[in-house]
Amino acid sequence: MRVSLSKSNRSFSAAPGQSVLDAALAAGLNLPHSCKGGNCGSCRARLLQGEISYPGAPLGLSVAEVAEGWVLLCQARARSDLLVETCETVAADQVQIKRLPCRIERSVQVCHDVMVLHLRLPAAEDFHFQPGQYVDVMLPGGRRRSFSIASPPHDSRLLELHVRRVAGGEFTERVFGGAAGNTLLNIEGPLGQFVYRAPVAAAGAAPAAPMLLIGGGTGLAPLNSIIRHVVGHAIGRRMILYWGVRSERDLYADAALRELAGKAADLRYVPVLSEASAQWRGRVGLVHEAVLQDFETLADVEVYASGPPAMVAAVRREFAARGALAERVYFDSFDYAPDVLERQRNSAATKS
Ligand SMILES: Cc1cc2nc3c(=O)[nH]c(=O)nc-3n(C[C@H](O)[C@H](O)[C@H](O)COP(=O)(O)OP(=O)(O)OC[C@H]3O[C@@H](n4cnc5c(N)ncnc54)[C@H](O)[C@@H]3O)c2cc1C
Numbered sequence: 001m002r003v004s005l006s007k008s009n010r011s012f013s014a015a016p017g018q019s020v021l022d023a024a025l026a027a028g029l030n031l032p033h034s035c036k037g038g039n040c041g042s043c044r045a046r047l048l049q050g051e052i053s054y055p056g057a058p059l060g061l062s063v064a065e066v067a068e069g070w071v072l073l074c075q076a077r078a079r080s081d082l083l084v085e086t087c088e089t090v091a092a093d094q095v096q097i098k099r100l101p102c103r104i105e106r107s108v109q110v111c112h113d114v115m116v117l118h119l120r121l122p123a124a125e126d127f128h129f130q131p132g133q134y135v136d137v138m139l140p141g142g143r144r145r146s147f148s149i150a151s152p153p154h155d156s157r158l159l160e161l162h163v164r165r166v167a168g169g170e171f172t173e174r175v176f177g178g179a180a181g182n183t184l185l186n187i188e189g190p191l192g193q194f195v196y197r198a199p200v201a202a203a204g205a206a207p208a209a210p211m212l213l214i215g216g217g218t219g220l221a222p223l224n225s226i227i228r229h230v231v232g233h234a235i236g237r238r239m240i241l242y243w244g245v246r247s248e249r250d251l252y253a254d255a256a257l258r259e260l261a262g263k264a265a266d267l268r269y270v271p272v273l274s275e276a277s278a279q280w281r282g283r284v285g286l287v288h289e290a291v292l293q294d295f296e297t298l299a300d301v302e303v304y305a306s307g308p309p310a311m312v313a314a315v316r317r318e319f320a321a322r323g324a325l326a327e328r329v330y331f332d333s334f335d336y337a338p339d340v341l342e343r344q345r346n347s348a349a350t351k352s
């Protein structure tokens with residue numbers, strides 16, 4: 001089956017049973033996406049011509065959106081040739097997705113459940129990414145686990161990842177079990193369209209909107225890349241980072257962020273704890289609620305949110321009600337990997 005993109009006049013073929021998104025990525029076209037599991041809605045596109053089917057009803061579209069012709073490309077299987085209109089921010093054909101071997105050069109356990117990995121890429125390979133993007137770590141059988149790049153692009157020889165331990169998790173338990181020094185990993189990337197948006201540089205253009213960065217747990221990773229990019233290039237963009245974690249012991253990057261905010265006049269840093277101890281003197285509660293307490297309107301800011309799906313969903317829902325413009329709310333939802341979601345769906349179907 002042939003899938004054509006109405007905006008870029010590019011086309012690619014999709015095998016029976018393969019999702020349209022996977023087919024696009026395999027053809028080197030980095031279409032917008034995040035969870036790849038039908039939950040977050042990032043891969044929404046309009047089906048202009050053709051017929052698709054889903055393996056199971058996707059959760060990331062409302063009934064009204066389905067009626068308007070929106071489809072989720074990470075779930076859609078082509079049943080005929082298709083013409084789709086995607087919402088690309090980085091032109092799909094301008095990013096080169098590579099599969100590369102890399103070595104875990106250093107791993108540092110920075111708190112009880114987060115390991116920072118430094119991956120060394122092959123010296124002969126160029127790896128260009130944008131601040132905010134992620135890579136997939138490839139597991140046997142073509143399965144993959146996504147991790148955001150926490151370092152900025154100007155440091156691209158060593159990629160920094162912040163890996164949170166998932167109890168019983170196939171890959172993250174391996175990382176905590178000592179898959180460190182000199183271990184080889186295969187990664188694919190750069191992926192995703194959760195990227196820093198540079199303001200339009202034109203005479204008479206409006207001043208760039210302040211950036212509101214909201215991270216939950218290791219959702220800090222892509223924001224760290226964006227912040228270090230903006231600070232490292234002296235872009236002078238105003239940034240406010242709200243970082244939400246449970247308790248003091250989860251603040252694995254607190255000292256580094258305080259130091260950076262102390263040096264960079266354009267960066268304000270607000271840690272928010274949801275289960276703080278009695279000694280904590282800072283902000284408490286859910287991180288998105290702290291933002292809502294501080295901003296009467298969100299109409300004038302650009303929002304970058306990343307981390308747990310529930311936090312991202314709350315940001316999208318509640319910030320819209322406070323005036324945030326949907327086209328200026330960018331998000332990366334740290335959902336389960338597609339094979340895990342499929343397992344969960346199958347086991348739910350067997351039980352019902
Ligand atoms: C675009 C994107 C970027 C991401 N970036 C990061 C990052 O920078 N740092 C980071 O730590 N994580 C990140 N994640 C989440 C990360 O990919 C998962 O935590 C990881 O796939 C878990 O792999 P695993 O093999 O250890 O666990 P799995 O073997 O996949 O899971 C084992 C069990 O744990 C549960 N589980 C799996 N994933 C999660 C989860 N995310 N939250 C809660 N329970 C879960 C499930 O019930 C599952 O049955 C990102 C996810 C996406 C989609």
Ligand code: FES
Nearest residue numbers: 034035036041074
């Ligand atoms: S719904 Fe398709 S990428 Fe999240």
